[in-house]
Structures are given as structure tokens and as C-alpha cells.
Amino acid sequence: MAATLQTPDTGAxxxxxxxxxEKLAKRADQTRAxxxxxxxxxxxxxxxxxQFTGNxxxxxxxxxxxxxxxxxxxxxxxxxxxxGYVSLGHAVFFAIGGYFSGVLLARFGISTLLTAPLxxxxxxxxxxxxxxITLKVRxxxxxISSIALLMIxxxxxxxxxxxxxxxxxxxxxxxxxxxxxKLPYYYAFIFMAAFTVWATYRIKHSKLGLGLRAxxxxxxxxxxxxxxxxxxxxxxxxxSAFFVGMAGAVWGEYLTYLRPNIFLIILVSANLVLMCxxxxxGTIAGPVVGAVLIVGINELFVAxxxxxxxxLFGTGLVMAVALMFFPLGVVGTLARKGKLPRILNWD
Amino acid sequence: MAQFIQVLILGLALGGVIALMGSGLSLVxxxxxxxxxxHPSLIIAGAYVAYWAFKLWGIDPIVMLPIAALILAGIGxxxxxxxxxxxAKSARYSEMTVLLTFALAMMVEGLLxxxxxxxxxxxxxxxxxxxxxxxxxxxxxxQLYAGIVSLVIIGGLALFLKYSRMGxxxxxxxxxxxxxxxxxxxxxxxxxxxxxxxIGLAGAAGALVSFVFSFFPAKQWEWIAMLMSVVVxxxxxxxxxxxxxxxxxxxxxxxxxxxxxxxxxxxxxFLALFVxxxxxxEGLFGEKPEMA
Numbered sequence: 001m002a003a004t005l006q007t008p009d010t011g012a013x014x015x016x017x018x019x020x021x022e023k024l025a026k027r028a029d030q031t032r033a034x035x036x037x038x039x040x041x042x043x044x045x046x047x048x049x050x051q052f053t054g055n056x057x058x059x060x061x062x063x064x065x066x067x068x069x070x071x072x073x074x075x076x077x078x079x080x081x082x083x084g085y086v087s088l089g090h091a092v093f094f095a096i097g098g099y100f101s102g103v104l105l106a107r108f109g110i111s112t113l114l115t116a117p118l119x120x121x122x123x124x125x126x127x128x129x130x131x132x133i134t135l136k137v138r139x140x141x142x143x144i145s146s147i148a149l150l151m152i153x154x155x156x157x158x159x160x161x162x163x164x165x166x167x168x169x170x171x172x173x174x175x176x177x178x179x180x181x182k183l184p185y186y187y188a189f190i191f192m193a194a195f196t197v198w199a200t201y202r203i204k205h206s207k208l209g210l211g212l213r214a215x216x217x218x219x220x221x222x223x224x225x226x227x228x229x230x231x232x233x234x235x236x237x238x239x240s241a242f243f244v245g246m247a248g249a250v251w252g253e254y255l256t257y258l259r260p261n262i263f264l265i266i267l268v269s270a271n272l273v274l275m276c277x278x279x280x281x282g283t284i285a286g287p288v289v290g291a292v293l294i295v296g297i298n299e300l301f302v303a304x305x306x307x308x309x310x311x312l313f314g315t316g317l318v319m320a321v322a323l324m325f326f327p328l329g330v331v332g333t334l335a336r337k338g339k340l341p342r343i344l345n346w347d
Numbered sequence: 348m349a350q351f352i353q354v355l356i357l358g359l360a361l362g363g364v365i366a367l368m369g370s371g372l373s374l375v376x377x378x379x380x381x382x383x384x385x386h387p388s389l390i391i392a393g394a395y396v397a398y399w400a401f402k403l404w405g406i407d408p409i410v411m412l413p414i415a416a417l418i419l420a421g422i423g424x425x426x427x428x429x430x431x432x433x434x435a436k437s438a439r440y441s442e443m444t445v446l447l448t449f450a451l452a453m454m455v456e457g458l459l460x461x462x463x464x465x466x467x468x469x470x471x472x473x474x475x476x477x478x479x480x481x482x483x484x485x486x487x488x489x490q491l492y493a494g495i496v497s498l499v500i501i502g503g504l505a506l507f508l509k510y511s512r513m514g515x516x517x518x519x520x521x522x523x524x525x526x527x528x529x530x531x532x533x534x535x536x537x538x539x540x541x542x543x544x545x546i547g548l549a550g551a552a553g554a555l556v557s558f559v560f561s562f563f564p565a566k567q568w569e570w571i572a573m574l575m576s577v578v579v580x581x582x583x584x585x586x587x588x589x590x591x592x593x594x595x596x597x598x599x600x601x602x603x604x605x606x607x608x609x610x611x612x613x614x615x616x617f618l619a620l621f622v623x624x625x626x627x628x629e630g631l632f633g634e635k636p637e638m639a
Contacts, residue, residue, distance in 0.1 A: 140382040151572040313457025319450035
């Protein structure tokens with residue numbers, strides 16, 4: 001009596017897999033509290049209403065400052081967190097974005113709020129080209145090459161007279177009353193921050209994000225599994241440059257001047273790295289948590305110690321302690337212990 | 348022709364100091380697989396030791412060199428115990444360690460800046476501004492002395508690595524850490540000693556740097572890129588490679604500085620780094636880097 005092998009119905013298998021995936025997605029959704037980021041966003045959008053009751057410019061500045069770092073740190077996270085390529089040269093894209101939009105503003109009077117996406121695109125193109133070269137190497141060599149990139153850019157920007165050289169470029173100040181002068185930039189940064197966080201979420205869960213996370217674990221295995229690692233890495237570099245460049249564009253107009261020793265310093269890059277590590281590299285909420293923490297700590301240091309040199313020491317100290325004791329960051333450590341509060345589970 | 352020789356001599360004179368600055372970095376990488384981004388900041392710390400000794404008590408920087416080296420070596424042991432002991436146990440390179448040294452670099456710069464401010468300083472013994480003249484070619488005395496002292500120190504280091512028992516163990520650990528440990532080398536001790544020597548070399552280099560270059564705490568970023576290009580060109584972990592690379596890059600930079608423009612002279616190092624990474628990432632004398 002020959003037992004007939006039952007041939008499984010392909011459609012049924014696919015349907016079962018889909019049902020299983022949906023079950024997983026549903027379970028993931030249950031651990032998430034989507035209302036929290038939405039509420040935070042709503043509160044931040046309504047925050048300028050405070051201006052009717054008094055001068056809260058400092059508060060607005062802090063939120064704006066944090067939001068700008070959220071944009072950049074989340075952008076850095078695409079390359080440093082997902083793909084595992086730590087770059088200390090991302091200040092270059094900050095400067096490229098800032099100078100591109102700044103020059104357009106100074107020469108033609110076009111607001112940087114309009115040209116910011118273009119500045120981001122330019123930074124992305126530069127990132128794509130630079131990535132073609134520097135992403136050939138990984139590990140220590142990549143970090144070193146990113147520092148060299150920063151030094152090269154600094155020399156170029158310092159000696160390029162068209163953009164003011166080392167003296168920089170003064171930008172026109174907008175003619176809004178003091179109470180409302182920050183508002184356009186405030187909303188621009190809040191919008192960009194929300195967009196960046198949403199975009200990193202989409203990237204992490206796309207095919208690109210999956211490939212990046214695979215190659216961060218083991219590049220050779222990822223390559224042999226059929227992932228075009230070279231292309232994925234370069235795209236990740238370009239994407240992260242895009243967000244950093246966009247933030248630089250608006251930041252330039254907010255600051256009303258561009259100068260290499262503000263945009264092209266290693267402290268800017270270091271802050272991005274620090275935020276991602278402190279918050280949790282490769283997580284969605286990590287850069288946000290890190291940015292809030294670092295800006296908070298920074299303000300505390302400036303308020304208590306004042307001196308910028310000690311500030312640098314403090315930044316280094318926080319970074320060293322974080323690396324030695326919580327290398328996974330706040331979000332990563334909590335998630336590993338299974339104690340991540342639902343409001344911070346954005347992945 | 349005279350100008351050619353002149354520039355060549357100026358380049359060679361600086362090459363020795365740059366080689367000394369890079370050799371400690373190379374040694375630490377070889378033994379511990381740590382890319383020590385804090386190395387230049389520690390060189391500057393050594394330079395401050397020599398600077399204050401000269402300023403306060405009039406001690407010659409070259410006399411002060413062994414003391415600066417010892418002080419920095421002590422700091423090195425301390426740093427190793429505090430920060431790198433855990434990391435050193437795993438022989439593999441890790442991203443975290445590089446960032447840790449980066450954090451250390453910021454801390455050192457912050458401390459130095461807070462104590463000594465960010466003004467440019469230079470130690471000025473008599474010979475720093477003096478020169479020998481051979482017909483119409485001049486050799487700056489300060490750079491010549493610094494170059495000679497550097498070469499003597501590097502020569503001593505090479506002899507130590509080649510003939511002493513500890514040097515033998517250091518070389519074994521550089522080649523293959525696990526095999527060295529299997530054969531009874533106390534790898535942990537070797538790591539401490541190598542790290543202390545590496546940082547001590549930074550202190551020695553600092554004493555020489557104090558009268559060859561002007562320095563201030565924030566100058567370390569320029570030097571990081573410069574030294575990295577030297578060490579990468581020479582091949583990570585190879586002292587001989589570091590020396591060869593330092594002299595060749597220094598001479599090229601001197602020519603670029605004379606014929607193209609002074610600002611492009613430092614640029615030589617940074618561009619060279621890119622080109623090397625592009626063409627031959629393992630450097631002149633290095634082995635193929637492992638994929639970590």
C-alpha cells in the first residue's frame with residue numbers, strides 16, 4: 001500500500017505565513033504606545049502659544065536645539081546604528097547643507113526653509129560620492145578616514161573666499177518681532193525631526209534596513225547571502241548625509257551666520273555619536289532620548305561650570321562612562337532587560 | 348637645486364619627530380588592536396610638561412624628555428587600568444574602543460584647555476630659533492636636534508623590541524595574541540607594558556614637539572589625522588613602516604608647502620590618507636587587515 005505524499009497547497013502555505021506575520025505584527029503593535037510620540041508632537045506644536053503669556057524664548061530655543069540634534073542624530077543612526085559604520089565626519093554634511101542654503105539666502109534672499117530639502121539632496125550627493133571611496137574600508141580605517149574628511153573640508157572651507165573663508169558669512173536677520181522670530185525655525189525643526197524619526201522607522205523596516213542590519217553583523221555573510229553590501233552602505237551614507245545637511249541649512253539661518261569653526265568642528269560630530277550611543281544605537285527612539293539627555297546635560301554643564309573647555313571634558317566623560325557601562329544605551333539596555341516602557345518602544 | 352636640497356633637508360628634519368609621534372600609536376595598535384585617538388592629546392600633555400619645566404625652572408626640553416616620558420607612561424598605566432583593561436582582553440578590534448579613546452581625547456583636551464587655555468605656546472630654548480649654515484643652505488638647529496633625538500629613541504625602541512625578553516614577548520603578541528598566550532607569554536602584562544611604552548613615547552615626542560611646533564590643546568585634531576595617515580601608510584603596527592612613512596610624507600609635505608602653498612602642506616597628509624585607504628588599505632609594511 002503506497003502512501004501518497006500529500007502535496008501542500010502553495011496558496012495555503014502563503015496564507016498561513018501571512019496570518020503568522022500579521023499575528024507577529026499585531027503583537028509588536030501591542031507593546032507599542034503610538035499615542036505617546038503623537039502627544040509629544042502635539043504638545044510641542046502647541047508650545048509657542050506660551051508666547052502669549054510671556055517670553056519663553058529660552059524654552060523654545062531649547063526645544064528647537066534638541067529637535068535639530070534629533071534630526072542629525074537620527075540621520076547619523078542610519079549609517080552608524082543600522083549599518084554599523086561609525087563616522088566622526090558628519091559635521092561635513094552639516095556644513096555643506098548650511099553653506100548651500102546660506103549662500104542662496106545671502107545672494108538671492110531665498111529662505112532656507114524652502115531650500116533645506118535641496119541642501120539635503122546636495123549633502124546626499126556628496127555623501128554618495130565620498131561613500132564610494134571611504135566605505136571601501138571598515139573598522140578603524142573608516143573612522144580615521146571620516147576624521148580626515150573633516151580636516152580636509154575644514155581647510156577647504158577656511159580658504160574658499162566665495163563663502164567668506166575663515167571669517168564666514170553673515171546672513172540677513174528676519175524682521176519678525178523678537179517674541180515670534182524663532183517661530184519659523186521652531187516649526188521647521190519640529191517638522192523635520194518628526195519626519196526624520198518616521199523616515200528612520202520606515203528605513204529600518206524596509207528591505208534596505210534589513211540589509212544594513214545584516215551587513216552590520218557580518219559583512220561577508222551578508223554579501224554571500226546576495227545583499228549588494230557596497231550599494232546598501234553607500235545609500236545609507238547618502239541618506240544619513242541628507243538629514244544632517246537639511247538640519248544644517250535651517251540651523252545656518254537660525255544662527256544668522258556661517259563660520260567653519262562653528263559648523264566644521266569635531267564636537268558636532270562627536271555629539272551625534274554620543275547621542276546615538278547614549279540613547280541606543282540602531283534603535284528608533286535612541287537618538288531622540290540621547291538628544292534630549294545630551295542637550296539637558298549640556299545646559300546643566302554650561303549653567304554650572306560655564307567654561308566651554310570643561311564642557312568638552314564633561315562631554316568626553318559622559319561618553320566614556322556610557323561606553324564602558326552602558327554600551328547599548330538607555331533604550332538598548334532597557335530592551336535587553338525586557339523593561340523598556342511602552343512609550344519608548346518605537347521600533 | 349639649492350632650493351631643492353633645502354626643502355629636502357627641512358622635510359627630513361621634521362620627519363624624525365613625526366616618526367616618533369607615530370611610533371607609540373603604531374606599537375599600541377600592534378599589541379592591543381586599539382586605535383588610540385587620544386595619542387595626540389597625550390603628546391600635547393607631554394609638551395605642556397616640557398613647556399612648564401622650561402618656563403618655570405628653565406630646564407631644557409631635551410633634558411626634560413625622559414621625565415615627561417616617565418610621567419606620561421605612569422598616566423598610561425593608570426588609563427590602562429581604568430579604561431582599557433576589559434577591552435584589551437579581547438584581542439579583536441572593536442568600534443567601542445576607538446570611541447572610548449575618542450572620549451579620552453576630548454577629556455584630555457578639555458582638562459588641558461581649562462588649566463592652560465587655548466593660546467598657542469612654544470618652548471623657546473636658544474637652539475629653537477638658531478640654524479647651521481652650509482654655504483647658502485641652512486639647517487634649523489631645533490628641528491635637527493629633535494630629529495636626532497627621535498631617531499635615537501626609535502633606534503632604542505627597535506633594539507628593545509628585537510633583543511630584550513619583553514620585546515620578544517611584545518612582538519609575539521603583535522603577531523598572534525592567542526598563540527603567544529598558549530606559549531606562556533603573560534599577555535596581560537605585555538599589554539600594560541606596551542601601552543605604557545606607547546604613551547611614554549607620546550610624552551617623549553611631546554617634549555620635542557614643544558619647541559618644534561607651536562601647540563595648543565585643540566591642535567590634537569589636526570595631529571590625529573596627520574599621525575593616522577603616517578601610521579596607516581606605514582601599515583598599522585609596523586614601527587619600521589611608521590618611520591619610512593613619516594619621512595616620505597614629511598618630505599612630500601615640505602615640497603608641497605614650498606611650491607604649492609603653506610596651507611596645502613598639512614593637506615598632503617589628509618589626502619595621502621584617502622589615497623592610501625583607496626589603493627592599499629594595509630599600508631606599506633602591514634598585513635592585510637582582518638575583517639572585524
